[in-house]
Amino acid sequence: MYSFRNDYSEGAHPQVLQALLDSNLEQTVGYGLDPYCEAARSLIRELCGAPGAGVHxxxxxTQTNLVTISALLQSYEAVIAAQTGHICVHETGAIEAAGHKVCTVPTEDGKLTPAEIENVLASHSTEHMVEPRLVYLSDSTEVGTVYTKAELVALRDCCDTHGLLLYLDGARLGSALTSPESDLTLSDLAALTDAFYIGGTKNGALFGEALVMTLPHDRFRWHMKQRGAVLAKGRLLGLQFQALLKDGLYWELARRANEMAFRLRDGLSALGCAFPLPSPTNQQFPVLPNSVVKGLQAAGYRFEVDHAEGPDQTCIRLVTSWATPEDAVNTFLQSLADCKE
Amino acid sequence: MYSFRNDYSEGAHPQVLQALLDSNLEQTVGYGLDPYCEAARSLIRELCGAPGAGVHxxxxxTQTNLVTISALLQSYEAVIAAQTGHICVHETGAIEAAGHKVCTVPTEDGKLTPAEIENVLASHSTEHMVEPRLVYLSDSTEVGTVYTKAELVALRDCCDTHGLLLYLDGARLGSALTSPESDLTLSDLAALTDAFYIGGTKNGALFGEALVMTLPHDRFRWHMKQRGAVLAKGRLLGLQFQALLKDGLYWELARRANEMAFRLRDGLSALGCAFPLPSPTNQQFPVLPNSVVKGLQAAGYRFEVDHAEGPDQTCIRLVTSWATPEDAVNTFLQSLADCKE
Amino acid sequence: MYSFRNDYSEGAHPQVLQALLDSNLEQTVGYGLDPYCEAARSLIRELCGAPGAGVHxxxxxTQTNLVTISALLQSYEAVIAAQTGHICVHETGAIEAAGHKVCTVPTEDGKLTPAEIENVLASHSTEHMVEPRLVYLSDSTEVGTVYTKAELVALRDCCDTHGLLLYLDGARLGSALTSPESDLTLSDLAALTDAFYIGGTKNGALFGEALVMTLPHDRFRWHMKQRGAVLAKGRLLGLQFQALLKDGLYWELARRANEMAFRLRDGLSALGCAFPLPSPTNQQFPVLPNSVVKGLQAAGYRFEVDHAEGPDQTCIRLVTSWATPEDAVNTFLQSLADCKE
Amino acid sequence: MYSFRNDYSEGAHPQVLQALLDSNLEQTVGYGLDPYCEAARSLIRELCGAPGAGVHxxxxxTQTNLVTISALLQSYEAVIAAQTGHICVHETGAIEAAGHKVCTVPTEDGKLTPAEIENVLASHSTEHMVEPRLVYLSDSTEVGTVYTKAELVALRDCCDTHGLLLYLDGARLGSALTSPESDLTLSDLAALTDAFYIGGTKNGALFGEALVMTLPHDRFRWHMKQRGAVLAKGRLLGLQFQALLKDGLYWELARRANEMAFRLRDGLSALGCAFPLPSPTNQQFPVLPNSVVKGLQAAGYRFEVDHAEGPDQTCIRLVTSWATPEDAVNTFLQSLADCKE
Structure with a gap:
């Protein structure tokens, strides 16, 4: 049975693999200084309308987050993040291990607002407290929601007012930017954040995240190397991002992941499932009777249990990807309908 | 006018100073390995009924907290603390700077409960999350409350059940243990915690905290030295703790600080002030009309503003110490009465 | 012209790539808990004769070194390494960034001896100094030399005597173990070290290092995740090591790299070049007249300059790999002969 | 018998103690923001001819070194220090624990030269290596030697040329600046270094080091607090430095320590002892026959053994301080003469 556990259960899109095959026996210099990485950098700068940006x-x-955040902060500086943020929950305290407190903000929908940020700032005033300095966002968020351009502009203004850096975790950026609820583009992100990354692992690559850093930093590669984050055969990353981005494959794959998610969502709604956390991206959080959850698991389906909704129901997480076959979605909905009977 | 801002505004009790004077030109070895420190260690072990305890x-x-906590934890291990805990608020992220996440728990009264601890544990299960390993308590807490023996026994049981370490920050331990609401003794603390400290800075010493560690740790001094926490003329610490503890001066001073606080509390109550955070120790948190707060400040009194209680009132913090003169309390109450008229 | 700059200029051996292709659309769980990783772990344990070893x-x-070393040490514990060790020179202070001093030992041949280790220990005695705790070896070393079994047994004995851990960096382990001067096997390494790794990046894989840890450590994955060192599609690593190790491809490739190196060495010797650092592995360090070095560079050859040998000569580094064509070696030797004329 | 083990065996000079006594029951704000610290800061700025310097x-x-160095460096930046430097030997790897590699330079006399610094720089070029950024000097050095103004000017020039910071550990600055071989002043140090400290612990204070930082840093107190390096009753430090510096007591005490050392040196020379490491300050390193060393120890004298000079002789360290009585020196010389007979 198909696994809806995450969006990294399969390998890479065939065009990505082909790029690795085609160049396999060619010799290049290591550590991301090769022509493929350079070409991917140029392409990304162009797509972002950011000719001067650093691309790493x-x-x-997790590696991207910890290297970037620690490179941007002094030891007494802290991060502001939504309580659901990936760095707060699922990175084994990597940011703290790098020495920085993360000031967490409880949110309804996984998204931060200027008011919440200013609230954190208001309680940090002297040298007895950390100095909040970087705002961490995820788009899409860990609960599937997305930021609008207006929201991101407001956050940028807030950061400018208070001398804060703005960083956006784009592990699922493809799904976010192709969401019907998003009006953001790569250029907007480059213009509005100090750094963000384009997630490849969850959208067609074997692995790989492309950090776009508009904030100048001439020693960033020192930070990367010190954290063990420089790939010897770095071209593998350049090659994959070239393949994904040069003809829009990246967006095509993300759109397909979203479509599969919406098909799931619509089918589940039709079957009467509630979605207390509505999501316009490739993660869906339906609430199901416990018996149905057990039935689906018994049938071999795989997915994460998010939380219990009262004694009889469970909110689960279903994740789709570019690789999710339409058939798998249909079969799942049929199985669910069978369980509910 | 007297300052009620904190309990470290003055120097040391005269008997403590005398001990420094008496030994001043004597030669001893450095780094806390001298006879005065040894004698103070023996005395503390005896008072704690803990002959095998390490005393540092x-x-x-802040130094005590950061050295001890970081010495007890592996890098992926985290602390559980009340949101008001000193390490969460007023230590500039020292624990995070040492690499450890602090999982904070909102509380009513600054005190942790087994249920709250188990709640934190329930959301930490795999290698994608930190592993909560040490429970941080303060006694008295940052809002003036104290733990009872029954509460501490329950916390110890909880820690034993879940393989957690229990550490108690005793910056205001004198005030706590002499509080009418406390039934704890030094022996209880030694028996029930893995480590705790007896705060000297806020109770009669020029400076100094005595860590009592029942958990064996044969390289603790390496941690201390690496953090710059070994005093060259270490005997200054031993001498002060000897002077404070050998004839009960420590308890006498703490009791006096509490008495002055209760006199303040009773006087303020009589004047109609509310105490939404009732405290049985040397920190009192009365709510006053904003005009009264301003009047007292204008009159030259010094104290911390804790928070606004609605638009017209302010909760302030008044702290007394062994050095607070009864006259200062009386004068303050009179000034407050004047302001209220 | 061929580049002899390093052994990671090309991609992966075709059989390795094929394994990735064959499994590409299969769904597996992430983070190295999939069946391919499990199978690779079993295979490695078997090859090492170490059924209880952890394999990560x-x-x-650099990532392997920093995660492993920091996971094995307390903050006051230090590493002993040869001055030429990779962690001392080419990892941007990653070990120090993780908090640990590296006590470096100057050596003739990149290899440590028990006497040198004991020398370091003799100068570290109290809490004012770090405590050396882990011996870091490389095999083959950064200057191409290898350890014999007798040497490694002596080092193990030394470590046992002094309570030290023994860790071996096997970035070029294939080249070392297939060297005519080596009598070591994987089983020997598992028996004699506390942890070592089998380097894949430099011997046939796209990327990947397999750590074998005989020292028990039940929270090692927490350390990995905290450092951003857990690959989402972890199976890519398992698949590659399976392909390399199941039928001995790994050794075949390493042997070929060595053969190409020896062909270079013999050809260079025949042309009168000296080898002050004789190497029985895939890195060769000939001394050439400066004019020859410039001629080769002008002809398009790529290699590292190691150091100047007096005013007129230069010691260069030539590295071969499984992918080095025999023709490339012959052409290089011919070009060199031409330059010398 | 008198101990020549170090210069912190006794307490404080009586005038320093008196300053503590006189102000004991006065109330001041904490954490070094009180009027005494402010006055001491002004005085130090004036003595240094550095009206804009930060004084902490x-x-x-060890605390001063670790806070200052870590506050001045990014994580990939390293320190250059003589192998005998206090941070390399006797601070339990505190600098490395803060994340920074220390590049050590073997020296004859404990002093660094521009050529040695440039040598280190020459071997650090890319992101695979740390970036040396701060030069650490001690004056007097750990072997008793001092820098001249010409030497310090040359080091400053070297630092300017290469974009390096210059930091000087002044644990024994009094002894250095009052040495007959020194032509440096506080003003020179303020003009030529980015930061240095005036050591109080080893020259008349109970404890205390005054950091003078001409490099602007508006968040230095955040670093201090995060490392647990802000004393609650901070005025104790200001009071002591005021007492020491306002009428030149500091220099008087240092001069006396040097005089006692020279008396020892001259007496020992007269008795035929060699001084392979000649020192113009309060640490003297005579070479004595092993039998004499044992005799002095048996007589109750205390001192450090520095190293063996061949099988029959030992180089010991004798340290004097402001508190060393002339009689103690004379008696020691007599005892030594007796042992030699």
């Missing part, structure tokens, strides 16, 4: 490739998201 | 002297509380 | 897969060598 | 008080030298 990483193997995974 | 520090210059201040 | 990493993307690169 | 610490309790001890």
């Amino acid at each position: 490739f990483f193997v995974g998201g | 002297f520090f210059v201040g509380g | 897969f990493f993307v690169g060598g | 008080f610490f309790v001890g030298g």
